[in-house]
Amino acid sequence: MHVNDSIxxxxxxxxxxxxxxxxxxxxxxxxxxxxxxxxxxxTFGTERRGAPVITSLKIARQRIYDLSxxxxxxxxxxxxxxxxxxxxxxxGLKKGGLLIINTSLRPDAYPYKGIVVATADVNSIxxxxxxxxxxxxxxxxxxxxxxxxxxxxxxxxxxxxxxxxGRSPDENVQAALITYExxxxxxxxxxxxxxxx
Numbered sequence: 001m002h003v004n005d006s007i008x009x010x011x012x013x014x015x016x017x018x019x020x021x022x023x024x025x026x027x028x029x030x031x032x033x034x035x036x037x038x039x040x041x042x043t044f045g046t047e048r049r050g051a052p053v054i055t056s057l058k059i060a061r062q063r064i065y066d067l068s069x070x071x072x073x074x075x076x077x078x079x080x081x082x083x084x085x086x087x088x089x090x091x092g093l094k095k096g097g098l099l100i101i102n103t104s105l106r107p108d109a110y111p112y113k114g115i116v117v118a119t120a121d122v123n124s125i126x127x128x129x130x131x132x133x134x135x136x137x138x139x140x141x142x143x144x145x146x147x148x149x150x151x152x153x154x155x156x157x158x159x160x161x162x163x164x165x166g167r168s169p170d171e172n173v174q175a176a177l178i179t180y181e182x183x184x185x186x187x188x189x190x191x192x193x194x195x196x197x
Contacts, residue, residue, distance in 0.1 A: 008072070009056070010073040013053055013079035017134065022079070025159050031059075035059040035060060038060075040056070058070065071092045073097065074097050075098045076090060078101045078102060081101050090112060095115070096116070098117075100119075100140065100147055101119050106184055116147075118147035136175075138176045141160070141179075142176035
């Protein structure tokens with residue numbers, strides 16, 4: 001990553017899935033991993049459970065002054081694979097970018113040209129970790145960590161524990177760690193330097 005570059009992550013989820021909480025956790029984990037420039041920009045449409053929601057997260061090694069919504073992300077995280085039928089989640093995704101999908105399918109089931117695809121069955125893993133069905137935000141953080149190496153699992157665990165203190169912290173940490181181990185990468189490891197800017 002060049003000194004002045006940021007990593008722009010766009011999150012696609014549904015109301016109630018915790019996309020904004022996931023972005024907030026990743027923002028804190030990135031900050032603790034040496035990215036002092038962190039900006040989160042939630043976008044709210046119809047505020048109802050199940051409606052598509054988008055959140056933008058920018059991280060950088062220097063201060064970020066651009067507070068606009070991300071239109072050309074380096075990474076797109078999809079908390080519900082069914083959103084691929086409803087929303088063009090890859091709109092603006094840079095060539096060489098990364099698409100992370102919560103799905104039971106392998107990466108090669110998503111033949112997007114010019115991008116790296118990573119998949120994990122976060123729904124099943126969340127249940128395995130002891131979380132209620134549909135709670136996928138912490139699991140998908142594990143997939144993001146595995147696919148990018150932006151931050152390590154120790155930092156993720158600590159930040160998730162703090163965020164969910166008194167609300168199933170152990171189960172949420174386990175969801176992230178199990179997903180980390182079970183994320184499938186298509187086309188090799190993603191790296192910021194491989195993205196066309």
